Amino acid sequence: MTINPSPQLWLYDTTLRDGTQREGLSVSIEDKLRIARRLDQLGIPFIEGGWPGANPKDVQFFWQLQEDPLKQAEIVAFCSTRRPNTTAASEPMLQPILAAGTRWVTIFGKSWDLHVTTGLKTSLEENLAMIGDTVEYLRTQGRRIIYDAEHWFDGYKHNPDYALQTLEAAVAAGAEWLVLCDTNGGALPHEITQVVESVKSHLSKVICQIPMTNDQGQRTIPQIGIHTHNDSDLAVANALAAVMAGATMVQGTINGYGERCGNANLCSLIPNLQLKLGYGCIGEHQLLQLTEASRFVSEVVNLAPDEHAPFVGRSAFAHKGGIHVSAVERNPLTYEHIQPEQVGNRRRIVISEQSGLSNVLAKARAFGIELDKEKPEAREILQRMKDLESEGYQFEAAEASFVLLMHEALGDRQLFFEVKGFQVHCDLIEGKATTNALATIKITVNGKNILEAAEGNGPVAALDAALRKALVNFYPQIAAFELTDYKVRILNGHTGTAAKTRVLVESRSGLKRWTTVGVSTNILEASYQAVVEGLEYGLLLHFQAETALKI
Numbered sequence: 001m002t003i004n005p006s007p008q009l010w011l012y013d014t015t016l017r018d019g020t021q022r023e024g025l026s027v028s029i030e031d032k033l034r035i036a037r038r039l040d041q042l043g044i045p046f047i048e049g050g051w052p053g054a055n056p057k058d059v060q061f062f063w064q065l066q067e068d069p070l071k072q073a074e075i076v077a078f079c080s081t082r083r084p085n086t087t088a089a090s091e092p093m094l095q096p097i098l099a100a101g102t103r104w105v106t107i108f109g110k111s112w113d114l115h116v117t118t119g120l121k122t123s124l125e126e127n128l129a130m131i132g133d134t135v136e137y138l139r140t141q142g143r144r145i146i147y148d149a150e151h152w153f154d155g156y157k158h159n160p161d162y163a164l165q166t167l168e169a170a171v172a173a174g175a176e177w178l179v180l181c182d183t184n185g186g187a188l189p190h191e192i193t194q195v196v197e198s199v200k201s202h203l204s205k206v207i208c209q210i211p212m213t214n215d216q217g218q219r220t221i222p223q224i225g226i227h228t229h230n231d232s233d234l235a236v237a238n239a240l241a242a243v244m245a246g247a248t249m250v251q252g253t254i255n256g257y258g259e260r261c262g263n264a265n266l267c268s269l270i271p272n273l274q275l276k277l278g279y280g281c282i283g284e285h286q287l288l289q290l291t292e293a294s295r296f297v298s299e300v301v302n303l304a305p306d307e308h309a310p311f312v313g314r315s316a317f318a319h320k321g322g323i324h325v326s327a328v329e330r331n332p333l334t335y336e337h338i339q340p341e342q343v344g345n346r347r348r349i350v351i352s353e354q355s356g357l358s359n360v361l362a363k364a365r366a367f368g369i370e371l372d373k374e375k376p377e378a379r380e381i382l383q384r385m386k387d388l389e390s391e392g393y394q395f396e397a398a399e400a401s402f403v404l405l406m407h408e409a410l411g412d413r414q415l416f417f418e419v420k421g422f423q424v425h426c427d428l429i430e431g432k433a434t435t436n437a438l439a440t441i442k443i444t445v446n447g448k449n450i451l452e453a454a455e456g457n458g459p460v461a462a463l464d465a466a467l468r469k470a471l472v473n474f475y476p477q478i479a480a481f482e483l484t485d486y487k488v489r490i491l492n493g494h495t496g497t498a499a500k501t502r503v504l505v506e507s508r509s510g511l512k513r514w515t516t517v518g519v520s521t522n523i524l525e526a527s528y529q530a531v532v533e534g535l536e537y538g539l540l541l542h543f544q545a546e547t548a549l550k551i
Helices: 029-042 056-067 092-101 113-120 125-138 152-157 158-173 191-209 235-244 266-276 290-300 322-330 357-365 374-388 400-408 458-473 476-480 493-499 525-551
Strands: 010-013 046-048 074-080 105-111 143-150 177-182 223-229 249-250 420-429 431-447 446-459 482-490 503-511 513-518
Touching: 029 046, 029 056, 029 290, 046 056, 056 074, 056 092, 074 092, 092 125, 105 113, 105 125, 105 158, 113 125, 113 152, 125 143, 143 152, 143 158, 152 158, 152 177, 152 191, 158 177, 158 191, 177 191, 177 235, 177 249, 191 223, 223 235, 235 249, 235 266, 249 266, 266 290, 266 400, 322 357, 357 374, 357 400, 374 400, 374 503, 400 513, 400 525, 420 458, 420 525, 431 458, 446 458, 446 476, 458 476, 458 482, 458 525, 476 525, 482 525, 503 525, 513 525
Parallel strands: 010 046, 010 249, 046 074, 074 105, 105 143, 143 177, 177 223, 223 249
Antiparallel strands: 420 431, 431 446, 482 503, 503 513
């Protein structure tokens, strides 16, 4: 097998259509516009915006892009072939497609005879007419056509002669791209390779017999694209196999979003194609934005980023084992397949009970703390961390707490405030607990005793509110801190109500995020520890930034 020597590969993003079919994912018009513009900035050549006419949201989306177009990307409308026993010119479904005003339209049609006879309930001949008529009609209206051959690989397996006839119908009518779709996601890479090569060979033999010309009266050779789904966890591998067999368009979604198990993940495909196979996909400066774009889309669609995603995940270049860390410190090539900065990510040294001194020293440097491995403080930090993790703490997910631990061991942990005690009361109405809670807290700040109370939607929210109320007059910047996530895990459930509980609290101020941890047999005590350290670390960040500005 030789890699396609063509330096150019066309990326086609379908996050806004296929990706939104993921269970639990919903976007507004504003969300779709923000994502489209971010993909445009990333350098994606084709962005599928949706199916105009299928719902009012997609109609308005295309209208707004007519008013304020993208900078470089082609926005693409998506639709099926006309219905059986009609004509494309009289098909109402195609009028919103034309009204969307896009230069490119993607039409999908049936490749599998089973779908034709069972799904469409029409003849094989009529399906060919539906494909040809729809493509030809849209061509007469000035549109350029990408033809998505739905269920292509299943159709080719069951009836290759008929599947190839569907492509011939699209080519004869003027389609410029033939995209082979593994709609059920069941194909294997070697099958993808064989079929793509067979299709290319077949088309090269019959193309001269097909009366198809472009607007200048010249013969146009259609190009092959690939669209894979991830039901066998092979979407990326299958897309790569297709490219190596000669496909020059790759369709996929950001973060692999899509129906069932998702689509081919462009965040994995782009660096594999560009950095490892040498294809030109996007600019080098745009590749540096890949991690940020992945997280941006996650935030907009309100889904937690996959921290273990290849290339762009927070853990993609995280090193935990002491031997690994020591080797990476000497030469990153020992445990990294690319430089994380090439895709806008960064290396992380993870601190855990499996860590060695190398982890501690590297983590300290990452937070601007220089430790001398020959001095006892470094080993004291390592031992203290391991002791706490044996009690249930988890510092790999709570780096802010580990920074405070380091400062404490070094004797320079700043005491912004001291909590003297707290109480939390939850209401009972007719013998049933409600979410209403009242927290009372007593703290000391600069030698002054403060007693405050606050209500909240649950005990943790009430405790957080009371702390902020007590501190905000001394530290106004606390008003900008937000508690953004709260995770609880039971560590030893076999002990029943005496089980230890680990609480992780994520906080945010502007673009900065940090996580703190607390552990106790009392969930409120564990929560209190994490919340207090979250506020303390936020203050530490603020004053460090203020000091840096003065310098």
